[in-house]
Amino acid sequence: MTTPGRLPYPISLTGDGITLREWRDEDLDELVAMLDEPDIARWTPMPSPFDVEAGIAYLKRARQGRVSGQRMQLAITADGGKPLGEVLLFGVDVGLREAELGYLVGAAHRRRGLARRSLTLLSGYARSTLSLNRLLLRIDAGNTASIAVARGCGYRLTGEPPILQEGPHGSTSLDTWESVPTGGGSRMERLRNVAARRYGRRV
Structure with missing residues (x-):
């Protein structure tokens, strides 16, 4: 990255029949319809019900995170138009060359491979342009759809302890x-990265 810890803004990524773009104010209605949904509430810490007020706050936080360069929060679209879902990149550690990603797709747009294509596209950008080496996902063991996406994109389960997350309908574990490039480090190097995150220092 040209500026350590700061993500490029604005951007638009296109590939495999999709376009990832910045959120816009005019996306509010589609955003509310997409996030006010039981599966979203079950697996994420989104407010539930997700109403217009929550949508306005969400778009505001997304814009602040993008302008500050702290995270990528992009709408998944077919052609740059109507948002069908969202893909994220955040928690960048420049020293460890790693970051966390996330994704969701609206109920009406599932079973079209959108999450898989979006995660693949953003993961590729993270490696080629942001020079990140280790990419992470955090997924509840019961979220079989999200696990299928992770596996389909070449991510694999690590041995790290589960992380407790509180949501509107209780906690998730x-x-x-992780996804690391072929030849992108030995098992010992990956364990050192885990130790660095856990104890706050490089090993």
Whole structure:
């Protein structure tokens, strides 16, 4: 990255029949319809019900995170138009060359491979342009659809302890999945990265 810890803004990524773009104010209605949904509430810490007020706050936080360069929060679209889902990149550690990603797709747009294509596209950008080496996902063991996406994109389950996340309908226990490039480091190097995150220092 040209500026350590700061993510490029704005961007638009296109590939495999999709376009990832910045959120817009005019996306509010589609955003509310997409996030006010039982499966979203079950697996994420989103407010539930997710109303217009929550949508306005969500878009505001997304814009602040993008302008500050702290996270990528992009709408998944077919052609740059109507948002069908979202893909994220955040928690960048420049020293460890790693970051966390996330994704969701609206109920009406599932079973079209959108999450898989979006995760693949953003993961590729993270490696080629942001020079990140280890990419992470946090997924509840019961979220079989999200696990299928992770596996389909080449992510694998690590042995790291689960992370407890509180949501509107209780807690979820998040397992860590990782993607590292072929030849991108030995098992010992990956364990050193785990230790660095856990104890706050490089090993």
